[in-house]
Structures are given as structure tokens and as C-alpha cells.
Amino acid sequence: MSQRTELRVDSNGPFDFQAAFDTLVAHRIEGLHQLTTNSWEFTRLEQIGDEAHLITVRLDHRGAVISSETQDEDVNSTVAQRVRHWFDFDTDLDPINQHLGADPVFAAQVKARPGIRITRFQAPFEAVILTVLGQQVSLAAGRLFGARLVAAYSPPPTHSGLRLFPAPASIAATTVDELRAAIGLTNARARTVHEVAVLFAEQDNHAVLPSREQLHQISGIGPWTLDYLAIRASTNPDAFPASDAVLKRTLAANITDNSVQRIQSWAPYRSYAATRLWALSS
Secondary structure (H helix, E strand, O other): OOOOEEEEEEOOOOOOHHHHHHHHHHOOOOOOEEEEOOOOEEEEEEEEOOEEEEEEEEEEOOEEEEEEOOOOHHHHHHHHHHHHHHOOOOOOOHHHHHHHHOOHHHHHHHHHOOOOOOOOOOOHHHHHHHHHHOOOOOHHHHHHHHHHHHHHHOOOOOOOOOOOOOOHHHHHOOOHHHHHHHHOOOHHHHHHHHHHHHHHHOOOOOOOOOOHHHHHOOOOOOHHHHHHHHHHOOOOOOOOOOOOHHHHHHHHHHOOOOHHHHHHHOOOOHHHHHHHHHHHHO
């Protein structure tokens, strides 16, 4: 049996691990990852090179402790880099908090919770597919669709009971009708999923998010999806999905003046403003 390796990854400044874990819980997909709420642990398989590696990430106020089943330094270094990206550990929040904290909407929250960072999806293809599946449905319905997709198109589960997210080629190789039947989607939504898979399958590097222009050409992907992905699958600090239902409700509850001008005033950190508004709503 291989020995486990533990490595510490610290954030650049404060880290609100409860906000990050709440995001993971809200978007959990059965079969794709396991969450242990009393220890703030997140377990999943990660494809690195030709192999799948089981990792556990335990969040705390300093950052995270990563536990892996390999002692390969290159693999563990890659995992650490991914974790830093997932939880936005490298961002200096001081200028962001100073800017957003000047607005009464965020002042108390910034003071009480200065470490709210963006929690990102674990891979671009996974991000786009799960975002498409979650469009215009409840979080519960989006999670159900995601679990069905993983069960239908991922490799068999490992000894951990977890699966890798399906490869683009495996979904691109099926038909729209088969996707619709396997996941329970509308024909239009199944078509969007298929077109996303084809786009990624034709890319040399599946770890790169296609451009906004490429994604916008896909039927069924509009401004909300593009702005949401800019926050949770990219490193854009200044995106804001204004049509998001949760953001609209939270804005209505906290702003009485012109919300368009108010949102504009949060530039160039509107991605962090959106993240804080989502946290306010939970």
C-alpha cells in the first residue's frame, strides 16, 4: 500500500473556509466528490497525466491541507497548484476589501468576513457542462442532472466509490437523443451539452477554458452563463452575471437606489462583489 502524503497550502491573507465549503456543498455532485461537513474535507479524483489520483483537501482558516495517495513530487506539486486556483489562494484581498468595504452593502460583511474568496470549479470542461446543466433550474435539479451525467459517461468508480468527470470525447461521441434520455434533459439543453463536448474534444488542451467568443457561439449559452463562468472557471476579477436570480434578490433586499450604477461602482472587482452577494444570500 502506498504511503499518503500531506502538504500544507496557505492562502495569501485571510481565508473564509466556511464560505468556500458552503459553495462546495451547494454544488456537490453525487459520485464526483465526497464532502465531510464536520471536518470541512473535500475528496475527489484528479486526472494528472494518464493516472487518476485520489485527493482530500481539508479547509481551515489558513488555507488547506492536501492529502494524496502518492509521493510523486510532480503530482503533488500539480495538485497544490490546482488547489491554490480552486480556492483563490494567491489573490491579495486587501485592495478588493478596501474598495468593496467602502460601500454600505458590503461594509459590515467585509469587516466580519474579510477572507471571502472565489471558489472555482475544478476543471474548465466540468465547469461549462455543470453550469449548462444548472441553467434556469434549481440547484437540486442541476445536481441531479450532473449526477446522471457522471453515472452515464464516466469511467467505472474506483475503490473510493468516486468517478472522474466524463471526458469531452465520451460525451461528444454520443448523440443528442441519447444525452437527452440518459440525463432527462430537454432537446435544446442536450444539444448545448453536446456542442460543448465537441468544442472541448476538438481542443488540444482540455484544461483551457475556451474563449468567451467560442462559448457564445454555442446554442444555449448566453450572457449569464458567460459571466458566471468568468467568475467560477476563469480568473476574471470583474465579471457580474446581472440576470442571476439570487443576485437580483439580494440586490433588491440591499439596494434602494440605481442598482446598475451601484454595480458599476464595484468595478474592477465585480466578480468579488458577486461572490460576496451570493454569500450574503446563504
